[in-house]
Amino acid sequence: MSVVADGDGPSAAPPGVTVVRTGASLKEGGPGENGMRRGAAPMVRGYLDSLRRLTLRAMRLPRHDVVVTMTDPPLMARVGPMLAAWHGAAAIHWCHDLYPALLPVLGLRIPDPLYRLVEWSVAGAMRRHDAVVAIGRCMARRLAALGVPSDRIVLLPNWAEPGIRPVAREGNGFRADLGLGDRFTVAYSGNLGLAHPMGGLLDAATELARTDPDIAFLVIGEGRGRPALEAAAAARGLSNLRVLPLQPAGRLSESLSAADLHLASMDPRAEGLLVPCKVAGALAAGRPCLFLGPAGSEAAALVDGCGRTLDPADGTGLAAVLRGYARDPARYAEEGRRALSVSARWDADTAAWRFAALAESLLGRAGKPVAAPLVRMSGRGLPHA
Known part of the structure; x- marks a missing residue:
C-alpha cells in the first residue's frame, strides 16, 4: 500500500505501507488553520496547490490496483477517476466531509455561479467512481441526492482510536x-x-x-x-x-x-x-x-x-x-x-476488513489481477485508518 500525503511531516508507517510525501510545507498558505486565518483567497490557492502536488506525485507512482481519494483537500474527488484511469485501477472516494456544501457552514462564501459549477463538477466526479464510502447514513442520503448510484455507496462509519479504554x-x-x-x-x-x-x-x-x-x-x-x-x-x-x-x-x-x-x-x-x-x-x-x-x-x-x-x-x-x-x-x-x-461492535480492525473486502470486490468485478496494493491520497498526513 502507498499513501500519498502532502507536506513534509513524518512518514512513519506500519509494515507494508509506504508513505510518499510531496515535500511541500502546509504551513504557508496551505489548507487548514493558517489558510483560513489569512482569508478565503489564500486558502483556496493553498487547496489548489495541494491538489496539484498530490495529483502529480500520484501519477509518478508505479501501477496500483485501487486508487482511494480522501476529502482533504476539497475537489480531491475530481482527480480520483482520472488517476484510476492513469493506473488502470478501480476508483474509491472516501468521503469524510462533503464539499462544496460544507464551505458555507465553515464561513467560506463563494459566488453562487462558482459554487454551482463546483457542485456540478464534484457530483459528476462522484458518479464516476466505482464506489463512494460514506461515514454515516445521513451522508449516504446526501450522496444519493447528488446522483451517486445506490449500489456504489458503501457505509463505513468512523471508529474510535485503537487503544482507547475506560479508566476508573x-x-x-x-x-x-x-x-x-x-x-x-x-x-x-x-x-x-x-x-x-x-x-x-x-x-x-x-x-x-x-x-x-x-x-x-x-x-x-x-x-x-x-x-x-x-x-x-x-x-x-x-x-x-x-x-x-x-x-x-x-x-x-x-x-x-x-x-x-x-x-x-x-x-x-x-x-x-x-x-x-x-x-x-x-x-x-x-x-x-x-x-x-x-x-x-x-x-x-x-x-x-x-x-x-x-x-x-x-x-x-x-x-x-x-x-x-x-x-x-x-x-x-x-x-x-x-x-x-x-x-x-465497530473497531479499526472491523473497518479495515470491510474496506479490504470492498477493494477486493471491485477488482473481482472487473476481473483484474492484483499487481499492487491501494494508493491513498490525503492532504493532511496519514488518514484516520
Missing part, C-alpha cells in the same frame, strides 16, 4: 492531576472547528456556575473555534470551565475517562456533510455522550440508548439534562456500559 475514577491520573475529586465532570474532547457550535455549552456552563457550581466542564482540543470559546468563557467568568490542549495519544484513555459524560456538537446545517468522530472516542471510553446537533444525523443514532440528542443552541435545556445526570450516578454508569457495548 480512582485510578485516573489525568483526573487526579486536574484535582477534580468527586465532582461530576462533563467533557468536550476533539476538534473545535467552525462546524461545531459551542454557544449551548457556554450557556449551560454559565447557568450551572450559579446553580450547580460542583459540575465541572472540560474542553480539550484545538481548532478555529478555540480562541472565541476562551474569550467567551473569560468574559463570563466561568470558573467551572477549563480549556486544555489536545492530549498525547498515551493519555487519551485517561483524558476521555476523566469525564463522567461527554458532549459533541455539530451545526445543524452540516447534517450529512460530516459526522463528528469524537462521539466514537467517548463511547470507547465507556462514557455516555450528549449530541448537540440534528436528530437525523449518524451521531444522533449512535448515542441512542447511551446518551441523548439536544438542540445545540438550547443551553437551558442542556443545563437541565446535566443536572439530571449529576444527581443519578446509576444512570450514567449504566449508559456508560451501553456505550462500551456499542463501541465494541
Whole structure:
C-alpha cells in the first residue's frame, strides 16, 4: 500500500505501507488553520496547490490496483477517476466531509455561479467512481441526492482510536492531576472547528456556575473555534470551565475517562456533510455522550440508548439534562456500559476488513489481477485508518 500525503511531516508507517510525501510545507498558505486565518483567497490557492502536488506525485507512482481519494483537500474527488484511469485501477472516494456544501457552514462564501459549477463538477466526479464510502447514513442520503448510484455507496462509519479504554475514577491520573475529586465532570474532547457550535455549552456552563457550581466542564482540543470559546468563557467568568490542549495519544484513555459524560456538537446545517468522530472516542471510553446537533444525523443514532440528542443552541435545556445526570450516578454508569457495548461492535480492525473486502470486490468485478496494493491520497498526513 502507498499513501500519498502532502507536506513534509513524518512518514512513519506500519509494515507494508509506504508513505510518499510531496515535500511541500502546509504551513504557508496551505489548507487548514493558517489558510483560513489569512482569508478565503489564500486558502483556496493553498487547496489548489495541494491538489496539484498530490495529483502529480500520484501519477509518478508505479501501477496500483485501487486508487482511494480522501476529502482533504476539497475537489480531491475530481482527480480520483482520472488517476484510476492513469493506473488502470478501480476508483474509491472516501468521503469524510462533503464539499462544496460544507464551505458555507465553515464561513467560506463563494459566488453562487462558482459554487454551482463546483457542485456540478464534484457530483459528476462522484458518479464516476466505482464506489463512494460514506461515514454515516445521513451522508449516504446526501450522496444519493447528488446522483451517486445506490449500489456504489458503501457505509463505513468512523471508529474510535485503537487503544482507547475506560479508566476508573480512582485510578485516573489525568483526573487526579486536574484535582477534580468527586465532582461530576462533563467533557468536550476533539476538534473545535467552525462546524461545531459551542454557544449551548457556554450557556449551560454559565447557568450551572450559579446553580450547580460542583459540575465541572472540560474542553480539550484545538481548532478555529478555540480562541472565541476562551474569550467567551473569560468574559463570563466561568470558573467551572477549563480549556486544555489536545492530549498525547498515551493519555487519551485517561483524558476521555476523566469525564463522567461527554458532549459533541455539530451545526445543524452540516447534517450529512460530516459526522463528528469524537462521539466514537467517548463511547470507547465507556462514557455516555450528549449530541448537540440534528436528530437525523449518524451521531444522533449512535448515542441512542447511551446518551441523548439536544438542540445545540438550547443551553437551558442542556443545563437541565446535566443536572439530571449529576444527581443519578446509576444512570450514567449504566449508559456508560451501553456505550462500551456499542463501541465494541465497530473497531479499526472491523473497518479495515470491510474496506479490504470492498477493494477486493471491485477488482473481482472487473476481473483484474492484483499487481499492487491501494494508493491513498490525503492532504493532511496519514488518514484516520
